[in-house]
Amino acid sequence: MNGKCRLCLEDRELRNSHILPEFMYQNLYNVDIRRFHSFEINLDNLKEAKKRIQQKGVREYLLCQKCETLLSKYENYAAETLYGKNLRNQTYIVEAQQTPDEKYFVYNYAGFDYKVFKIFLFSILWRLIISESFKTPKISDNIVETLRVSILSENPLSPSDLGCLIQVIKYKKGQLAKGFILSPYTTGSKNEILNIFVDGFIYSFYLEKDNPKEESFFLQEDGKIKIFGRILFEDKQLFEKLSTAFDFFSKK
Numbered sequence: 001m002n003g004k005c006r007l008c009l010e011d012r013e014l015r016n017s018h019i020l021p022e023f024m025y026q027n028l029y030n031v032d033i034r035r036f037h038s039f040e041i042n043l044d045n046l047k048e049a050k051k052r053i054q055q056k057g058v059r060e061y062l063l064c065q066k067c068e069t070l071l072s073k074y075e076n077y078a079a080e081t082l083y084g085k086n087l088r089n090q091t092y093i094v095e096a097q098q099t100p101d102e103k104y105f106v107y108n109y110a111g112f113d114y115k116v117f118k119i120f121l122f123s124i125l126w127r128l129i130i131s132e133s134f135k136t137p138k139i140s141d142n143i144v145e146t147l148r149v150s151i152l153s154e155n156p157l158s159p160s161d162l163g164c165l166i167q168v169i170k171y172k173k174g175q176l177a178k179g180f181i182l183s184p185y186t187t188g189s190k191n192e193i194l195n196i197f198v199d200g201f202i203y204s205f206y207l208e209k210d211n212p213k214e215e216s217f218f219l220q221e222d223g224k225i226k227i228f229g230r231i232l233f234e235d236k237q238l239f240e241k242l243s244t245a246f247d248f249f250s251k252k
Contacts, residue, residue: 005064006130007152009069012064019058019131020124020181023079024198031040067228072149074120081112082166093226102173105229112223121164121219122147125205128184128196135186139194143207158207163218167202168229169238176200177232197238 001014052121063071081091091111114212136160143162148155171178182197192208206214217226232238 001061005010005067006230007067007148009047010064012066014061015063015065015068016059016061017063017068017087017127019060019062019133020198020221021075021079021129023075023083058131060131060133062127062130065132067152070154071123074123076115077113077116078120081117100242103231103234105168107227107229108184108224109227110224112219114219114221114223115154115156117225118153118159118219119154121203121205122151122156122162124196124203125162125164125194126151128194134184134196137186137191137194139207150231153199159218159220160211160215162209163206165204165214165217166225166227167204168227169200169202169232170229172234173231202238 001107002011003014005012005014022084030154040051052111086173090113091109093107093109095111096105097108101200128134128136129144129147136237171177176199180199181199184194184196187193187204190208192206194205194207196203217228
């Protein structure tokens, strides 16, 4: 298929590109038939709710081969570091903490390549925004262009620019809340945080600066990052979305 590459803006043959990298689906697939469930929920209008059974990771014709290759470099790094796919993980936990009731915990990681991992996070955010398959809330055109230029020029910007808080969500201690994807949704007083829930992880992208409390969790230039975790039932908003989803679809 020929068309304009959404990253380099050149007219070229387009590849059927993943919106989320395939490795992020690794624990979602049914082992026998390689299917997974995704939920698209609007709590204000449940008539628009959708459940999809997907057989492969979501794809669209977005990128030329050159840009696909560019992003694959960052995806491979993230697969090895955050997900430990190829057992060549260069990151390590400096300290792990949890509250006495074991409902909240923080992992202090080090060893990340700031540029590579930050651009990977940019690529996730950018593809979610421009994708037609994921019904992402409307995001400023200026942010979309900032992301595109930063990815193409391989410029990770500063830690506070479009920082990402990575969270681990568990049903209970030792049990990750995995097995499905929840469509992107916004939080914050001005809907300035874009979240995507994928297989037990939430990626929360801060679209505006001046978040001093959260910035300490963002990836830092020295390669350190704090990954925050909590038990699902302590996150009332997320629990409401998921419980509403399961209750709604169980009646269909």
